[in-house]
Amino acid sequence: MSAVTPRIPIYKDFVLLQLAFLIFLIDQFSKFVIRDQLQFRESFPREGFFRFTHTHNTGSAFGIFQDQNTALIFVSIIGIAILALIYRSQVVPTGLLRLSLGLQIGGAAGNLLDRLLIQHVTDFVDIGTWPVFNVADASIITGLVILGYIFLVAEPVDNEGSGLNGGYGWCPVCDGQMLTVTGGWRCTICGVRERVVGELLTGDRLVEELTGDQKL
Template sequence: MSAENPRTPIYKDFVLIQLAIIVFVIDQFSKLIVRDQLLFRESFPDTGFFRFTHTFNTGSAFGIFQDQNTPLILVSAIGIAILVLIYRSQRVPTALLRLSLGLQVGGAFGNLIDRVRLGHVTDFIDVGDWPIFNMADASIITGLVIMAYIFLIADQGGSKASAPTSGYGWCPVCEGEMRTVAGGWRCSTCGVKERLIGSAH
């Protein structure tokens, strides 16, 4: 096997793309239902802590940067490109990172399509005094929280348990990270195990 990592392009990552499509479809379908069933500024139910309120937003998530639709289209496109670069920067993207990116990519495309087609984003999830938002916003924020956990918390603990660079640093089968176990190393991705060099044959 070549020492060079054959990174999989993000568009060939079936699980990530499938998740992004699911998020996108749910977001667009929910907005379509709200636009069809509720008048502008109408709420269902009329009162309560949690309601569906039909409104739209010419700014970014949760109503900030109002009336900046064209710049936000550009920002959304750049944001999606950055997510692709983050994916490409990882030798073997973890399941948690793929979850984070799938949520963010799906949400970003959901709001981007609204901006291009309608000139604004449909919002409808009305919770207490919180700014009204939509499924795409919720997906993006959830993905960002997961990503923050990965890079700010999980990596700190993972670096302490990283496999030694001698012997088997990366799995010869799937390129996953090899971690130290009794008598050798085991791949954290596919589970293949390699014995210590020089161990009993």
Template sequence: MKKILSKFKKIYIPLIIIVFFLFDQISKEIVIRTLKVGSSVPDEGFFRFTHVRNFGSAFSIIQDANLFLTIVGIFAIILIMYFLIFVAKGSIILEISISLQLSGAFGNIIDRIRLGSVTDFIDVGAWPVFNIADSCISVGMAMLAFYLYVNWKEERKANEKDNL
């Protein structure tokens, strides 16, 4: 099992990071080249592609703080990489979770550095417009929450057995 995890970590974890990062960057570039800022395709409907430049953080919070958000983003990337390399050992779910978060953080920080804002374009109902990187971060966080919950339950069971 350790051999499988080792091979998985060496090959698939970097591949996950690279593939989702490229998917994010390519999709944003397509939006930048084909949609004017503020325009949507289709014009109406529940699901649309809407070109938005986000100068803030998630859900456009903390507007016009690009330098601050860039510094926080770089710090987050360093912290996530630390967890991936030194903490997330032996759990495929945890490694994938952190890899998705890392690819999303890279995708959005590259936008901030290159464009001074993040390109968002996935427009679903009343939800704020987001991008692939945001999705990677959200899915990664959901997987992390699942992992922590399962481990908490297992620890709780083990503690109950020890207390009997």
């Protein structure tokens, strides 16, 4: 068994995809409710610091780059591809990175669908003098802040590890995520287990034995 954890494509990370899909659903549902309940430029309540105001945005987040819908469609697609490449560059993506990418991909997909179907993005969160925005915008910005923290502030994680110290990030059978359990690791998808059974004579690494219903 290889001591280096194999990279896994982003479409097999079900936790990240579930987060992205959840953000996408919340964004689309909230926009549907606003379009159904409020006329264009109508606010609820009519006055106040925090309101829901139905607006159309042909630009990017928070109203910048107006009337660039077609260009922003391509930018959104390229942005999602870049996020996938960032994920791919990590042998074992950290939970914080997966959170960041899930938020951004879900938000980008939500706004992208708007641009494709209705040629503008529905915004509705109206707070004081801040530009009106939506769930997707907030999700993207939050994800970017987390991503900036990961690359600029957080200490780098050695995710090339294996064996007892690093474990296996992904299942060697189905590429599912491996979770640490007593005495080894267990796949969250197929349930296959790896456990530590001994040391080589050199003492510098551990030998893992695959146990369970499936074997390599």
